[in-house]
Amino acid sequence: MSYVSGKTMIQEAWKNGYAIGAFTAHNLETIKAVLLAAEEEQAPIMIQIGQKAINEMGMKPLRDAIDSLIEHHRITVPVCVHLDHSRQFEQCMEAATRHFQSLMFDGSALPFEENIRITKAVVEVANALGLGAEGEIGKIGGTEDDITVDEKDAMITTVAEALDFSERTGVDYLAVSIGTAHGVYKTTPELKFDRLSEIKQAVQKPIVLHGGSGVPDDQIVEAVKRGVAKINVDTELRQAFILGVQEHWKANEKDYILADVMNKGITSMKEVVQHKIRLFGSNGKAK
Numbered sequence: 330m331s332y333v334s335g336k337t338m339i340q341e342a343w344k345n346g347y348a349i350g351a352f353t354a355h356n357l358e359t360i361k362a363v364l365l366a367a368e369e370e371q372a373p374i375m376i377q378i379g380q381k382a383i384n385e386m387g388m389k390p391l392r393d394a395i396d397s398l399i400e401h402h403r404i405t406v407p408v409c410v411h412l413d414h415s416r417q418f419e420q421c422m423e424a425a426t427r428h429f430q431s432l433m434f435d436g437s438a439l440p441f442e443e444n445i446r447i448t449k450a451v452v453e454v455a456n457a458l459g460l461g462a463e464g465e466i467g468k469i470g471g472t473e474d475d476i477t478v479d480e481k482d483a484m485i486t487t488v489a490e491a492l493d494f495s496e497r498t499g500v501d502y503l504a505v506s507i508g509t510a511h512g513v514y515k516t517t518p519e520l521k522f523d524r525l526s527e528i529k530q531a532v533q534k535p536i537v538l539h540g541g542s543g544v545p546d547d548q549i550v551e552a553v554k555r556g557v558a559k560i561n562v563d564t565e566l567r568q569a570f571i572l573g574v575q576e577h578w579k580a581n582e583k584d585y586i587l588a589d590v591m592n593k594g595i596t597s598m599k600e601v602v603q604h605k606i607r608l609f610g611s612n613g614k615a616k
């Protein structure tokens with residue numbers, strides 16, 4: 330196994346018309362589910378560490394756990410560890426020193442110029458270290474970690490702001506708002522495909538889709554065709570894990586063997602990760 334820079338991994342996917350699954354992990358069990366799924370599918374993957382998990386578990390314990398589980402399970406596929414939705418320059422730097430291969434600074438809630446200024450600073454460090462860098466322009470609706478963006482505040486990214494942001498920050502891949510949301514959808518999302526194509530045409534860079542959970546499969550396939558090369562999935566994985574645990578408990582009320590209970594969560598989440606990998610077309614792409 331080797332760790333691969335997010336820049337290399339996403340470029341490779343983008344050039345070859347598939348998308349990398351960026352799967353959020355929260356603890357030992359969810360890291361294991363993602364790694365085993367990727368190995369079985371022979372897919373390059375990103376493991377995302379988000380703000381909620383960092384607050385609860387700590388960045389270092391999670392990062393160390395990824396190293397240990399890769400070694401323990403003899404994982405051979407390319408892995409990229411990604412820092413998701415960081416809102417602090419300092420935290421991005423900490424992740425760089427802890428051998429993350431991809432950094433996201435999310436300044437989408439900041440004034441435009443401030444978002445550009447800090448994102449650019451993160452990109453410069455990422456470039457110097459050979460890491461991938463992601464930035465976000467436009468507000469993606471829903472709740473991510475502890476931050477909620479009301480539907481009325483969610484804004485579809487314009488082509489002009491995407492191009493300006495992309496050129497001035499130099500990000501390697503760009504997260505845009507085209508109708509997806511974080512968390513659970515109240516109604517079926519309808520992605521703005523025309524806008525996606527216009528943005529891709531203008532910026533000529535891989536596009537990142539956040540809020541990948543609950544987007545119908547046919548819309549995901551269409552988004553990949555139109556230039557999306559990284560798709561973030563979190564909510565659906567947590568749902569699968571918890572439902573797996575619940576079902577096991579319903580059937581075995583007296584089972585207090587924690588490892589057995591957790592294994593049901595792992596199995597259930599791993600199936601969803603494998604389904605997503607095939608949907609994104611990254612299966613069999615590990616070299």
Ligand SMILES: [Zn+2]
Nearest residue numbers: 473539540561
């Ligand atoms: Zn996100």
